[in-house]
């Protein structure tokens with residue numbers, strides 16, 4: 052099942068080429084609210100309803116109207132250094148017990164097709180990432196049961212302004228990665244049952260059509276299940292929370308020569324079985 056946010060309303064998506072949209076609040080006769088974030092508090096009820104939902108009235112839509120599938124999470128977790136080759140290109144040691152965790156502040160979230168302002172004087176970089184949306188309150192969840200707590204998966208970009216991120220005596224990850232529009236997600240959330248193996252997904256991104264990242268989530272040093280185990284051992288994860296799971300190799304900071312996003316660039320980010328994000332960049 053694919054669900055998401057069309058013009059601020061909870062939407063079920065069906066079919067391919069073209070994908071069509073069903074408005075959940077209308078189709079359910081008001082049983083589920085239009086607010087895309089509210090559904091995660093009723094996730095099991097929603098899954099049961101959606102399995103039998105009538106999609107005959109599904110309509111085409113404009114991708115520019117898609118919003119973030121989970122636009123107002125209580126918590127956004129982002130994981131650093133979670134692929135070995137990316138750790139090497141970033142000159143960080145590979146984490147042993149658990150990877151670094153920071154946040155992308157909620158105001159940085161956006162939908163999948165956007166225009167992003169580049170901060171003045173900055174070096175803004177790309178990081179395609181698998182993003183997990185939590186479906187149930189998770190506390191002390193063992194890895195073996197972790198996928199039961201996942202509502203679905205979506206594509207994310209952990210856009211990162213490296214000057215601010217790496218400035219000062221301790222890393223400034225959260226702030227450098229939270230400019231407005233620096234956390235595009237979408238195009239929708241796909242439930243784990245839709246994948247042959249939700250733990251093995253190819254992901255990548257391209258700048259102006261040139262592929263710059265190409266990896267697989269099979270290479271995550273700490274896979275989704277271990278991230279949920281490790282995070283939920285410290286604090287509760289809430290329905291609708293996001294986990295940006297880390298980026299594979301190929302970021303601009305790690306290239307020789309280094310390369311950063313410039314006004315006029317178009318960044319497309321893809322994950323197999325989910326879909327694509329598209330960001331255009333302008334001066335600040």
Ligand code: ZN
Pocket residue numbers: 129130131178180209295297298
């Ligand atoms: Zn990242």
